[in-house]
Amino acid sequence: MSDADHRAAGAGARRAAGQLEAAALAVLQSAGSALTPGQVRDRLGDDLAYTTVVTILSRLHAKGVLTRLRSGRAYSYAPVADEPGLAARRMRGVLDAEADREAVLARFVSGLSPEDEQALRRMLAAQQNPEA
Amino acid sequence: MHVLIYVPLLVPVLAAVCARPLAERLPPRTATWLLTVSAVALAAASGAALGLLAMAAAMRLPVIDSLGGMSLAAVLRLDPAPLPLGVIAGAFFLTAALAAVRAAWLRTAALIAVRRQARWLSGDGQVAVVQDDSADAYALPGPRGRIVITTGMLAALSEAECGVLLAHERAHAAGRHYLFTALARLSAAANPLLRPMAAAISYSVERWADERAAVVSGSRLLAARTIAKAALAAAGAPPARMSTAGVLAAVPSRAELRKAGSVPRRVDALLCPPPPRRIMLLLLAIALVAAAGLAAFHAAGDLHAMVEFAQAAAVS
Numbered sequence: 001m002s003d004a005d006h007r008a009a010g011a012g013a014r015r016a017a018g019q020l021e022a023a024a025l026a027v028l029q030s031a032g033s034a035l036t037p038g039q040v041r042d043r044l045g046d047d048l049a050y051t052t053v054v055t056i057l058s059r060l061h062a063k064g065v066l067t068r069l070r071s072g073r074a075y076s077y078a079p080v081a082d083e084p085g086l087a088a089r090r091m092r093g094v095l096d097a098e099a100d101r102e103a104v105l106a107r108f109v110s111g112l113s114p115e116d117e118q119a120l121r122r123m124l125a126a127q128q129n130p131e132a
Numbered sequence: 133m134h135v136l137i138y139v140p141l142l143v144p145v146l147a148a149v150c151a152r153p154l155a156e157r158l159p160p161r162t163a164t165w166l167l168t169v170s171a172v173a174l175a176a177a178s179g180a181a182l183g184l185l186a187m188a189a190a191m192r193l194p195v196i197d198s199l200g201g202m203s204l205a206a207v208l209r210l211d212p213a214p215l216p217l218g219v220i221a222g223a224f225f226l227t228a229a230l231a232a233v234r235a236a237w238l239r240t241a242a243l244i245a246v247r248r249q250a251r252w253l254s255g256d257g258q259v260a261v262v263q264d265d266s267a268d269a270y271a272l273p274g275p276r277g278r279i280v281i282t283t284g285m286l287a288a289l290s291e292a293e294c295g296v297l298l299a300h301e302r303a304h305a306a307g308r309h310y311l312f313t314a315l316a317r318l319s320a321a322a323n324p325l326l327r328p329m330a331a332a333i334s335y336s337v338e339r340w341a342d343e344r345a346a347v348v349s350g351s352r353l354l355a356a357r358t359i360a361k362a363a364l365a366a367a368g369a370p371p372a373r374m375s376t377a378g379v380l381a382a383v384p385s386r387a388e389l390r391k392a393g394s395v396p397r398r399v400d401a402l403l404c405p406p407p408p409r410r411i412m413l414l415l416l417a418i419a420l421v422a423a424a425g426l427a428a429f430h431a432a433g434d435l436h437a438m439v440e441f442a443q444a445a446a447v448s
Contacts, residue, residue, distance in 0.1 A: 033248075033249055034248070034249070069248075069251055071248060076248075105246070105270040105271065105272065105273070106270055106271040106273070106301070106304040106309055106310065106313075106337070106338075106341075107268070107269070107270045108268075108269040108270060108285075108297055108300060108301065108359075108362055108366075109269075109359060109362050109363035109366050109395055110363075110393070110394055110395060111367070111393070112363055112364070112366075112367040112393060112395060113392075113393055115388075115391070115392065116363075116392055116393045116395055116396050117364065117367060119384040119388060119389070119392050119396040120360045120363060120364055120395065120396055120399065121364070122383055122384055123356075123360055123383060123384065123396065123399055123400070123403070124357065124360050124361070124364075126383045127353065127356070127357060127403075
């Protein structure tokens with residue numbers, strides 16, 4: 001890549017800064033979890049420099065659109081306005097990634113087989129009609 | 133090697149058969165402690181037995197004898213474990229060690245992932261309600277033990293029933309139940325024969341929290357009903373309705389319950405009086421596990437004596 005190309009790419013990035021912010025926000029909103037700049041860059045797909053993504057994310061954070069938390073050496077970012085169900089989906093994302101998920105979280109009730117479902121219905125019915 | 137070295141390898145088979153009956157007959161708290169301590173002890177004892185067998189068999193190799201300053205003639209006279217058996221035991225030992233390390237690593241990674249995501253839950257209180265139409269509720273691992281409840285679950289339960297659910301999840305956090313299940317999984321990873329024990333431990337921590345919820349809410353019947361309703365809601369089944377068919381249908385029989393999954397058995401346990409203390413049963417189980425531990429110790433002493441004898445023979 002020549003110097004001229006580098007300058008052109010830099011100018012393009014500057015022009016597209018607003019679009020990039022929107023794209024980064026969309027990535028974070030659709031992600032199942034908080035993301036690090038590296039993860040955002042991977043999902044944006046463009047050949048962006050890591051520092052560019054960091055700049056975009058810190059600008060969004062300064063605007064108050066994103067919250068950030070330290071995760072390891074980097075920050076991870078998530079949208080402030082929690083669209084309904086996002087927290088639930090994030091947690092489920094963790095669970096789906098974990099093969100042993102039933103053991104990690106103490107679930108109130110585990111899965112039911114069709115026979116279990118029948119048995120529970122009969123137990124509930126019997127309770128509501130003790131004379132039966 | 134003395135025949136006692138095989139005891140730690142056989143007790144897990146017996147434990148696999150006894151685990152579920154114990155979890156169902158003992159008070160859940162006692163059962164959880166007994167089964168967890170037993171699972172860890174048996175995993176350690178069976179691992180030690182495998183390692184000792186492999187080491188004893190390795191004494192037949194001239195390289196090992198020259199390295200350890202032992203006399204091969206003396207070793208052969210002592211007749212340690214046969215070489216093929218030692219190779220098999222060594223392979224099992226390595227597999228078990230690797231599986232335990234892998235399970236510990238995976239569990240740690242999962243805990244870190246859960247903790248990271250938990251920081252994004254709304255609110256600072258112990259209970260976090262998340263917007264989700266599917267009914268679900270769980271306690272996050274860790275001493276803070278945050279409780280997550282979906283709006284779908286809140287909609288499926290009455291106020292009193294929500295109280296039961298919260299009492300149940302608080303009992304998990306207060307009793308550090310995640311530690312018991314983590315140790316259970318780790319033991320089962322090291323020795324697959326202990327898998328039924330791990331399943332029994334998962335069941336008995338749920339029962340422990342159920343019993344606690346029954347005490348807090350003051351009604352075993354209410355607690356039983358809550359679990360049944362929540363399970364049906366979580367399964368996506370239409371809300372349980374009182375129907376004429378329901379009135380006519382018989383309550384599940386003992387035989388049916390034995391084959392059922394953990395939820396109907398938990399409900400049934402709450403419909404029965406709390407399980408009594410059974411000291412004799414408890415002592416019997418402890419004695420069995422202690423025997424496995426002692427046998428492993430004995431085998432270790434055996435191996436030590438053999439090495440010393442062979443070394444003395446080499447010197448003289």
